[in-house]
Amino acid sequence: MGKNFSVNPNDYKLLEEVGYGASATVYRAIYLPSNEVVAVKSLDLDRCNSNLDDIRREAQTMSLINHPNVIKSICSFVVDRNLWVVMPFMAQGSCLHLMKIAYPEGFEESAIGSILKETLKALEYLHRHGHIHRDVKVRQLHLF
Numbered sequence: 124m125g126k127n128f129s130v131n132p133n134d135y136k137l138l139e140e141v142g143y144g145a146s147a148t149v150y151r152a153i154y155l156p157s158n159e160v161v162a163v164k165s166l167d168l169d170r171c172n173s174n175l176d177d178i179r180r181e182a183q184t185m186s187l188i189n190h191p192n193v194i195k196s197i198c199s200f201v202v203d204r205n206l207w208v209v210m211p212f213m214a215q216g217s218c219l220h221l222m223k224i225a226y227p228e229g230f231e232e233s234a235i236g237s238i239l240k241e242t243l244k245a246l247e248y249l250h251r252h253g254h255i256h257r258d259v260k261v262r263q264l265h266l267f
């Protein structure tokens with residue numbers, strides 16, 4: 124993935140919605156200058172429960188992260204009353220999505236063990252760097 128992404132919203136073409144959280148919607152998008160697929164998380168700043176300092180801190184943490192099991196933000200910027208966080212696009216979706224479409228009876232124990240082990244590596248990395256995740260859930264676990 125190229126290193127130079129602009130903070131100009133016109134350089135991003137939002138395609139379909141791929142998920143949503145309490146105050147954010149996530150889109151698959153194209154970064155037009157290089158034609159790369161990215162994910163754009165658009166956080167409605169009016170509907171956000173967190174204050175601006177917390178949001179700024181989370182965005183900064185996400186941009187400094189450097190671990191294969193933790194998604195890093197490429198850049199973030201304000202568009203109207205939203206904060207756009209640009210990230211690599213995880214084409215396989217979350218573990219919950221995979222389970223729903225391919226393993227409706229649930230994953231095998233060995234797969235669960237691997238997923239948990241990789242998740243714990245990510246949490247251990249965050250803790251070592253002084254961060255607490257505070258909201259780990261199955262639908263958030265993208266494929267490693």
Ligand SMILES: Nc1ncnc2c1ncn2[C@@H]1O[C@H](COP(=O)(O)OP(=O)(O)OP(=O)(O)O)[C@@H](O)[C@H]1O
Pocket residue numbers: 141142143144145146147148149162164194210211212213214216217258262263
């Ligand atoms: N980089 C990404 N690539 C592909 N899909 C993504 C990406 N980021 C998020 N998604 C999808 O969008 C959904 C919502 O993402 P979001 O980050 O808002 O989740 P959340 O943090 O769990 O929500 P909440 O704000 O309620 O805690 C995810 O569950 C996932 O399906």
